[in-house]
Amino acid sequence: MYRDIATKLVNAIQDGQFETKLPTEAQLMERFHASRNTIRKAIDLVYQQGLLRRVQGSGYYITNIQLRHKTVVNLSARSLYNSNLHPRDLESQVLTFDTVKSNTTFSRQYGIPTDEELYRVTRLRYWHDQLYCLEKAYYLRSVVPYLSPEAVNSSIWDFLSEAYGIGVANSDDYLSLARLTKEEALLMDLEEGATYMALDSANYYKNNGLLNFSHTIFVYPDLALYFHTTNLANN
Known part of the structure; x- marks a missing residue:
């Protein structure tokens, strides 16, 4: 509770x-x-x-973590019941919503069978009518048997919480500077090879079971990252 x-x-x-x-x-x-x-x-x-x-x-x-006019992504807020990584009122344009089978790369990276069935969701997401990110996410159908089109167009995490009572218990997040592929550049109407911040995430629910993994490219201007560290050791 x-x-x-x-x-x-x-x-x-x-x-x-x-x-x-x-x-x-x-x-x-x-x-x-x-x-x-x-x-x-x-x-x-x-x-x-x-x-x-x-x-x-x-x-x-x-805590006022807004830095002047910048949009702040709070990477510390990843262990609550839902994922609070992005602003709450993002709008989504769904580009792909289908099911695929895991490939050898996914199997090796995330330890799932090569025939694991996955929901694949590719979305352009907008903040204040401006492109915020390109998100490609995969959800294990063994954990999420049904994902509604309404959820994909709004909040998948709210749907998972309400329908299945599950959310992110912990996650592995990898930040990098990535050059846009031709496909990514076309989807966002940006220049191929341009460099943007990318986040690769693997999210786990209770008992460290894999829930989903994703690749997100942030293109919103003046984006800032926020990390909170608590020192538990006695001084």
Whole structure:
């Protein structure tokens, strides 16, 4: 339950419902009909994502990670029940939605059988009417038997949470500078060989089972990355 509450808190922060600080624990207990211990565990999850700062005796304040006019991708927010990597109100243009079989490259890289059936989703995603990224993602049908067209056009992660009760428990993320292939350049109407930031992700649900993997190329101008690191060692 505390993971669901943490996700709702993150969404509320992203939507601007809490502009300065979180409500008190008592107010959150009433809001979510949860115990103090559950609320504290949920707040701790959100804190671990770098979205809050704790002020002794005053409460939890919202961390302003926006850097001037830049769009910030919070790569720390990857372990909540849903994936919170992208802004919540992206619009999608679906280019491909079909099923394919895993190839030898996927099998070697992700440890899945070569005949594993996958949903393949290729989308152009837009932020404020401007191209944000090209995303090519694959979802294991052994984990996700059905993926609706409505979800592909909006939020796949919300669908997975509501339909199957699953989300990202942990992930492996690899950032690189990648040159656009001819196909990628054509899809985005950009110059072949141009260099952009790329993110390759493998997302896992409970018990470290592979849920999906993806390749995303970010082309939005003035994009910034945010990482939050917590030192658990005693000083």
